[in-house]
Amino acid sequence: MELTSLTVHELQPLIRTGQISPKEAVEALGRRIEEVDPFIHGYLSHDLDRAISDAQKADVRLPLGGVPISIKDVINVKGHPCGCASKILEGYVAPYDATVIAKLRAAGAVPFGRVNMDEFAMGSSTENSAFGPTRNPWDLTRIPGGSSGGSAAVVAADEAFAALGSDTGGSIRQPAAFCGRVGLKPTYGRVSRFGLVAFASSLDQIGPITKDVRDAAILMNIISGPDEFDSTSLDDHVPDFTVALEKGVKGLKLGLPKEYFIEGLDLEVEKTVRAAVANLEGLGAEVIEISLPHTEFALSTYYIIAPAEASANLARFDGVRYGARAKGTKSLLEHYGKTREEGFGPEVKRRIILGTYVLSSGYYDAYYLRAQKVRTLIRQDFAAAFEKVDAIVCPTSPTPAFKLGERTNDPLSMYLADIFTLAANIAGICGISVPCGFLEREEKQLPVGLQILGKELNEPVVLQIAYAYEQNTVWHKAKPRVTFSPAKSSEGRSDELIAD
């Protein structure tokens, strides 16, 4: 077995007992990246020498001692570039550690590389990266999902042991589903956002993308908890997330929301997800149909609130204190206009314009305020559902991974890829995506994700259900074949596929 195919909970004991040195673990990643990343393009950059030096200093007795964890390019790692896959942050070097990074380091982990993403986490396919898209390891002509597409792809292709992503409307769960891995969006406030470059502050959360459910629980143990630098972080007790894993699902009540099984849901995805739910029933869970009546309004609510908050958050990128600055401007207004014109990609500009509109004088009540009210209704839907059930089960995304370029000219169809994940962010609840099977498209096997949503702070239950399902199935063990013979490599890497 290749070293890089290990999970965190398999690797760490080998490091702790001296069977593998931290340096060897980093070097193995380096070799794997060299081998497959030219095809995947999951990493924007990585610094092997530095990672080796960090690894050698790590205390291997700590829970993550010596384990490299790959980091989405939206999280500040002191001394490393952090670019949000945007040209506007060119040259920026993080002057401090995000709280999650400080916590990873304190647990002995080695923050590793910058993984690709949609620019400023805006997107569902990683095609909005200013540095070219990441490809899905299961089919290189398809997208890995987004915005944490790089995180999911490098974990799926064994170029990472585990990764951190961020989830504003599904950006952890949806790519995890498309790449056949596990992705957890914690409850809003469970994990500090200090040092995460803000997109939509009332929705953003950092979370893990991992090879299995146990690793997700282990990473949650490390990164959760209150933080004096993020006053939206919750001071609720952080349990040991691994403790409940093996409790099984007997006696748990699961809700199947009828509004999620609608037109637009791929029939094979539906079949796969229903089979997974039947499997959970077989394991002793009780499944009942529930209703989340405002589901159809989640997308509209999200595409008012998220761009509104983004337009305010991204005002800080003005070429004054950091990042790129347009040359030769004569006035301050011209300086702002040109810097932001040159620095931002089309989707970021679109969302800033949309956000500016819904917040502008005369439209605030009609759009933003109304959306905030609908938000209350969506949250109430979930609260009512969680009085009847312990968790909600549904598809993570309505389709499997789509083709590169398929939706780039139609923002609305791109937004629909997140239609089943957005509501959890709007309501602030937690959710996980676990692999639940494959379907075949053009002779390629594409992963499907089962989404399990839990009420706020109920990550232990969500993990418990995910673990029971995972341990009773084989999907998480499936590996994409991303090794190419030299003869095949020109085919797998044809340049015309590198869109934009």
Added chain:
Amino acid sequence: MSSKNFDVEYLAELARIKLTPDEIKTFEAQLGLVLEHVAKLNAIDVLQVEPMAHSFPIYNVFREDEMGESLDREAALANAPKQAQGLFIVTKVVE
């Protein structure tokens, strides 16, 4: 809600982003569709509903007003496109 008065050029000016005429046209069409979609929210009666700003009812978080560590000036200026004498240098603001 209607997308009347959805003037991309004016909004871009407010947002301090220069756009090309082509971008203005494309965005107008694309965001017009998005605005049509979000108009769905008009169908809901929200008269009696309180807006929700955050997922949890958390209130102001206070701490003692004590000086803590922060970035020193050199580190804070290190990423500046242009700096001198401990200051960020920008294009002239006043004529």
